[in-house]
Amino acid sequence: MKNNNSRRSFLKKGGIATLGVLAGIDIVYAANFPKKLEYIGLNTVDSLIGKDGRMVVLNDRPMNAETPPHLLDPALTPNNLFFVRNNGLPPVNVDSTAWTLTIEGESAKTTKTYTIKDLKTKFKEYTYQLTLECGGNGRKEFNPPAKGNQWGLGAVGCAAWTGVRLKDVLEDVGMKSNAVYIGYYGSDTHLSGDPNKSAISRGVPISKAMEDESLIAWAMNGEKLPELNGFPLRLVFGGWPASCSGKWLSKIVVRNKIHDGTKMKGQAYRVPCKPVSPGTKVADEDMCIIESMPVKSILTYPKTGAMIKLKDQLPIRGHAWAGDLKVAKMEYSIDFGSTWKMCTLTQPKNRHAWQQFSANVSFPQTGYFEVWARATDTDGKSQPMILPGWNPKGYLNNACHRIAIKVE
Numbered sequence: 001m002k003n004n005n006s007r008r009s010f011l012k013k014g015g016i017a018t019l020g021v022l023a024g025i026d027i028v029y030a031a032n033f034p035k036k037l038e039y040i041g042l043n044t045v046d047s048l049i050g051k052d053g054r055m056v057v058l059n060d061r062p063m064n065a066e067t068p069p070h071l072l073d074p075a076l077t078p079n080n081l082f083f084v085r086n087n088g089l090p091p092v093n094v095d096s097t098a099w100t101l102t103i104e105g106e107s108a109k110t111t112k113t114y115t116i117k118d119l120k121t122k123f124k125e126y127t128y129q130l131t132l133e134c135g136g137n138g139r140k141e142f143n144p145p146a147k148g149n150q151w152g153l154g155a156v157g158c159a160a161w162t163g164v165r166l167k168d169v170l171e172d173v174g175m176k177s178n179a180v181y182i183g184y185y186g187s188d189t190h191l192s193g194d195p196n197k198s199a200i201s202r203g204v205p206i207s208k209a210m211e212d213e214s215l216i217a218w219a220m221n222g223e224k225l226p227e228l229n230g231f232p233l234r235l236v237f238g239g240w241p242a243s244c245s246g247k248w249l250s251k252i253v254v255r256n257k258i259h260d261g262t263k264m265k266g267q268a269y270r271v272p273c274k275p276v277s278p279g280t281k282v283a284d285e286d287m288c289i290i291e292s293m294p295v296k297s298i299l300t301y302p303k304t305g306a307m308i309k310l311k312d313q314l315p316i317r318g319h320a321w322a323g324d325l326k327v328a329k330m331e332y333s334i335d336f337g338s339t340w341k342m343c344t345l346t347q348p349k350n351r352h353a354w355q356q357f358s359a360n361v362s363f364p365q366t367g368y369f370e371v372w373a374r375a376t377d378t379d380g381k382s383q384p385m386i387l388p389g390w391n392p393k394g395y396l397n398n399a400c401h402r403i404a405i406k407v408e
């Protein structure tokens with residue numbers, strides 16, 4: 001799906017002289033390589049600055065930063081490396097002891113306000129490992145390009161979140177029988193500075209809100225939330241676009257209709273209800289809200305461009321996740337998808353936690369290889385090799401991750 005332009009620039013960059021040779025190295029399975037893809041090549045430059053000095057920063061106002069794949073290697077993503085997606089400006093000088101969360105709305109039986117201490121004393125505390133992935137993760141591959149943050153692979157992470165169940169709090173407030181959706185409001189400010197505008201105010205249907213794993217969380221991996229990830233309180237809905245998981249949470253509204261806050265309407269976080277050809281303009285009423293995220297995986301070891309001796313086996317590993325579903329099978333290929341071998345795959349710690357895969361890879365000869373990784377969910381759906389369905393805002397790119405390996 002790449003145009004001639006990007007192919008030309010790649011040829012310049014990678015310096016392919018002859019077909020089947022990349023920077024002087026034989027591409028062993030060149031005959032299998034799909035015409036629509038480009039080789040990754042062995043020189044990949046990351047821009048490594050940001051939150052912890054190693055993140056890839058896309059913007060700083062608002063702050064948007066992603067995690068390079070090899071830094072996603074631990075089973076739980078460390079707080080200082082967890083991606084950041086801000087739509088506005090986070091609150092400053094937050095005093096967590098003075099923080100309150102109000103539950104109200106036309107389908108709430110009462111209005112109640114809780115301090116964080118109230119939440120901690122009134123309700124049972126739970127910890128779940130929950131995967132958060134921005135709906136636009138992978139957007140930079142779409143062609144024609146989609147506006148928005150040009151995320152690569154790293155707008156995803158999985159942490160152990162601690163808090164109370166949203167359902168316990170909703171039951172404490174009481175919901176009317178006509179409740180269908182919840183919406184959140186956070187204390188970040190709109191980029192314009194206008195206090196009457198919210199940067200983002202999304203939500204989920206009541207059925208998702210009432211899941212055991214849907215949390216109002218104050219801790220991440222046993223520590224307080226990082227400021228950029230919602231300190232002191234946030235929602236966490238594993239497996240759904242992370243835009244549902246409101247940060248700096250100050251209010252939840254129980255709605256008698258689909259929540260209509262900022263970025264719930266129009267084209268935001270929606271994809272065409274029926275597939276469209278690339279570049280199509282789609283009317284708002286033909287766009288459907290993204291719910292469970294599609295099956296996906298990422299290779300976190302080794303780093304792309306790794307070199308290995310022919311006599312050695314290469315250990316590979318990474319994570320796989322599948323929205324509300326589980327990952328049933330994880331495979332890898334070293335011959336550009338002609339044949340696939342099984343990886344070892346762990347079970348998730350709990351629903352919506354990502355799963356770990358690993359394998360030991362042998363190579364038949366020296367040369368340039370790519371390791372491709374492919375996950376299949378419990379419904380039998382697999383990741384596509386090339387971009388999945390084009391959509392106007394560039395959401396849900398769950399194409400297989402590939403890394404380049406030089407075997408000497």
Ligand SMILES: Nc1nc2c(c(=O)[nH]1)N[C@H]1C(S)=C(S)[C@@H](COP(=O)(O)O)O[C@H]1N2
Nearest residue numbers: 083084085086087134186229242243246247
């Ligand atoms: N209040 C508030 N909540 C928010 C956002 C925001 O800008 N403001 N961004 C949303 C989006 S689009 C994403 S992808 C996730 C990112 O969560 P993270 O920054 O902790 O990774 O937060 C969501 N919750």
Ligand SMILES: [Mo]
Nearest residue numbers: 085134135243
């Ligand atoms: Mo997002």
